[in-house]
Amino acid sequence: MAALAVLGLVALACLVGPLLIAQEPDRFFPDLRQLPAGLTAQPDADHLGPALERIAFRIRARVAQTDRTGDSLRLVLASDRPIEPRGLVYLPRSDLFGPATVVATEEGGRRLVLDVPVRRLRFPLGTDIHGRDLLARSLVAGRISLAVGLTATFVALVIGVAYGATAGFLGGAIDAAMMRVVDALYALPFVFFVILLLVFFRASLGLMLLAIAAVEWLDMARIVRAQTLSLRERDFVRAARALGLTTPAILARHIVPNALGPIAVAATLLVPQVILLESFLSFLGLGVQEPQTSWGVLIAEGARAIETAPHMLAAPAVFLVATLVALNLFGDAMADALDPRSD
Amino acid sequence: MIGLVLRRLAQGVPTLLAVVAVSFFMMRLAPGGPFDLERPLSPAAMENLRRVYGLNQPLIVQFGGYLGALARGDLGPSFSFQDMTVAGLIRQGLPVSATLGGLALLLATVLGVGLGTLAALRRGGPADRVIGLGAALSLSLPSFVVAPLFQIAFGLTLRWLPLSGWDGGSPGHLILPVATLALPQVGALARLTRASLGEALRTQPVRTMRSFGLPPFRVTRHALRGALLPVVAYLGPLAAALLTGSVVVETIFGLPGIGRYFVEGALNRDYTLVMGVVLVVAAFVIVLNLAADLACAWLDPRLRVAP
Numbered sequence: 001m002a003a004l005a006v007l008g009l010v011a012l013a014c015l016v017g018p019l020l021i022a023q024e025p026d027r028f029f030p031d032l033r034q035l036p037a038g039l040t041a042q043p044d045a046d047h048l049g050p051a052l053e054r055i056a057f058r059i060r061a062r063v064a065q066t067d068r069t070g071d072s073l074r075l076v077l078a079s080d081r082p083i084e085p086r087g088l089v090y091l092p093r094s095d096l097f098g099p100a101t102v103v104a105t106e107e108g109g110r111r112l113v114l115d116v117p118v119r120r121l122r123f124p125l126g127t128d129i130h131g132r133d134l135l136a137r138s139l140v141a142g143r144i145s146l147a148v149g150l151t152a153t154f155v156a157l158v159i160g161v162a163y164g165a166t167a168g169f170l171g172g173a174i175d176a177a178m179m180r181v182v183d184a185l186y187a188l189p190f191v192f193f194v195i196l197l198l199v200f201f202r203a204s205l206g207l208m209l210l211a212i213a214a215v216e217w218l219d220m221a222r223i224v225r226a227q228t229l230s231l232r233e234r235d236f237v238r239a240a241r242a243l244g245l246t247t248p249a250i251l252a253r254h255i256v257p258n259a260l261g262p263i264a265v266a267a268t269l270l271v272p273q274v275i276l277l278e279s280f281l282s283f284l285g286l287g288v289q290e291p292q293t294s295w296g297v298l299i300a301e302g303a304r305a306i307e308t309a310p311h312m313l314a315a316p317a318v319f320l321v322a323t324l325v326a327l328n329l330f331g332d333a334m335a336d337a338l339d340p341r342s343d
Numbered sequence: 344m345i346g347l348v349l350r351r352l353a354q355g356v357p358t359l360l361a362v363v364a365v366s367f368f369m370m371r372l373a374p375g376g377p378f379d380l381e382r383p384l385s386p387a388a389m390e391n392l393r394r395v396y397g398l399n400q401p402l403i404v405q406f407g408g409y410l411g412a413l414a415r416g417d418l419g420p421s422f423s424f425q426d427m428t429v430a431g432l433i434r435q436g437l438p439v440s441a442t443l444g445g446l447a448l449l450l451a452t453v454l455g456v457g458l459g460t461l462a463a464l465r466r467g468g469p470a471d472r473v474i475g476l477g478a479a480l481s482l483s484l485p486s487f488v489v490a491p492l493f494q495i496a497f498g499l500t501l502r503w504l505p506l507s508g509w510d511g512g513s514p515g516h517l518i519l520p521v522a523t524l525a526l527p528q529v530g531a532l533a534r535l536t537r538a539s540l541g542e543a544l545r546t547q548p549v550r551t552m553r554s555f556g557l558p559p560f561r562v563t564r565h566a567l568r569g570a571l572l573p574v575v576a577y578l579g580p581l582a583a584a585l586l587t588g589s590v591v592v593e594t595i596f597g598l599p600g601i602g603r604y605f606v607e608g609a610l611n612r613d614y615t616l617v618m619g620v621v622l623v624v625a626a627f628v629i630v631l632n633l634a635a636d637l638a639c640a641w642l643d644p645r646l647r648v649a650p
Contacts, residue, residue, distance in 0.1 A: 184358060184361075186580075188358070188361075188362060188625065188628075189362070189621060189624040189625050189628060191590075192366075192605065192620070192621050192624060193365065193366070193369075193621075195590070195605070195606070195609060196366060196369055196370065196609055196617065196621075197369065199609040199610060200369060200370055200373030200374075200375070200609070200612075201373050201374075272483065276485055279485060279487070280485065280487065280591065283485075283487045283591065284590070284591070284594075284606065296487075299485075299487060299488060300487070302491070303487065303490075303491045303595065306491050306494065306495060306499075307499065310495055313488070313491055313492075317488045317492075320485070320488070321480075321483055321484055321485075321488065324482075324483035324484075324485075325479060325480055325483040327483075328479045328482060328483050329479055332479065
């Protein structure tokens with residue numbers, strides 16, 4: 001049941017997490033690129049200097065002196081010409097500092113003594129190449145990955161159950177023909193088709209959902225058909241037929257509900273497969289597109305920056321792998337619980 | 344037996360035709376073409392190129408032309424690789440992919456069946472639990488996470504193995520890609536073997552053998568023969584998938600296999616190259632599925648009468 005707890009935790013974090021953390025997933029911090037994971041408040045001593053230099057350059061001044069005490073900074077700017085105080089808006093605009101107050105104007109405006117509040121930003125999982133918070137991004141990405149996983153599984157489930165139950169219940173030549181189609185589809189290099197589809201028609205979320213569902217319903221159809229074959233000879237089904245129920249009614253009222261156990265197990269084990277396929281496509285740049293993001297997209301970014309910033313791969317990978325392991329273990333546990341022969 | 348093989352191969356022909364038709368029309372009906380450059384060509388030059396490659400004819404005529412060439416074993420010229428035929432590119436790429444996939448298949452089968460047998464024999468014990476958890480983990484680790492991790496660990500930190508590249512297939516360059524490809528399949532095969540051998544060990548014949556006092560090794564050998572059926576059935580599609588290249592592994596490790604040709608071909612709208620790769624992959628799937636079915640028939644005489 002630890003698996004279920006991990007699942008709930010990940011889902012909850014992705015749903016409400018982005019609302020609780022201070023950093024927005026799309027906010028760029030140009031001075032804080034590729035920060036490693038850690039709990040120190042930013043900007044720290046290493047990043048304060050360069051950030052100030054960059055701002056001072058835009059105000060056409062030099063940093064003459066800095067003196068940091070806690071959250072406030074005594075900053076002295078100097079220049080050869082009088083400094084335009086309006087340029088000070090660059091300080092709060094960087095998202096690292098608050099609005100500056102001028103304490104003293106010296107040398108006819110060529111030296112400014114400022115009091116600047118320093119913000120305390122925390123990036124527990126570090127930042128990416130644009131200085132965006134990886135924790136916020138991983139959580140927002142998780143929403144998309146989980147949503148795609150559940151939606152595509154649901155579509156595959158509906159197609160597979162309807163197809164399998166119909167084939168199994170009607171039996172005979174219709175069953176043989178329908179399952180021959182499934183066999184033929186199994187022999188197709190589907191992943192290649194999905195890639196083709198997404199490359200040639202512009203990749204979009206809807207198209208990807210459709211493509212994934214079109215690939216993944218085959219297993220479900222086989223499982224449901226096997227269940228239906230054994231169920232349709234049972235007495236309650238024959239009774240329903242004798243009472244004159246129509247085929248769709250028998251399927252919906254008697255066959256599918258009685259096959260729900262194996263269907264639930266297969267669906268649970270299908271979700272991680274779908275998430276894996278989605279991340280695989282997104283990794284290749286064919287799935288989720290900017291500005292949306294998914295774990296696959298983040299992992300691809302991390303893999304590209306692996307030599308300079310390994311934490312960029314680690315953060316989304318941990319989320320993805322934890323979710324997949326939890327789903328797989330949960331599915332196995334369900335299968336064992338439903339299997340009367342297991343010990 | 345030979346009749347069965349021939350019949351199955353004949354059944355593969357319509358499947359291949361369907362693959363050709365679907366990929367041909369899917370690519371052609373999509374917007375864009377192989378000669379769309381960032382700086383557009385002059386209309387006259389574009390018209391010339393299209394005429395040289397026969398792209399100005401009606402689609403159905405082009406399709407007929409492709410099928411005709413295909414029947415003669417000609418896969419056509421590549422659009423994006425200058426002066427290369429698709430057949431030539433596949434001849435270069437297939438050995439790379441096949442070497443990787445073959446080694447990965449061998450590794451996954453030996454390790455997977457071995458670990459699965461161990462788990463089934465020690466059912467419920469610590470070894471079983473460790474193998475079960477490891478299998479679930481290996482199935483949940485995507486290759487595009489494992490590959491960069493291997494690169495960090497063995498390429499950057501320990502500096503034991505090269506980061507990427509092919510280098511004529513030297514052993515050092517093969518280890519990381521093969522391990523990445525094999526890892527999830529070790530887990531899948533171990534689970535499959537454990538489940539089916541576990542069932543086989545609880546059947547009446549096995550109980551009888553035990554009661555006659557046969558040594559455990561021979562009992563396991565008998566049980567394993569029947570239990571390997573689902574494993575062999577799984578190996579067919581798996582072999583096809585591994586031998587024809589993993590797109591991700593070839594991309595990350597920079598290997599010149601057909602998986603990478605496929606992705607590059609698709610991105611460049613190289614119609615003939617994409618068709619060629621898809622055809623080769625589909626042919627592999629059909630032949631290896633047939634091989635798996637034949638192996639199953641060899642293991643289980645009951646399957647020999649089935650069509």
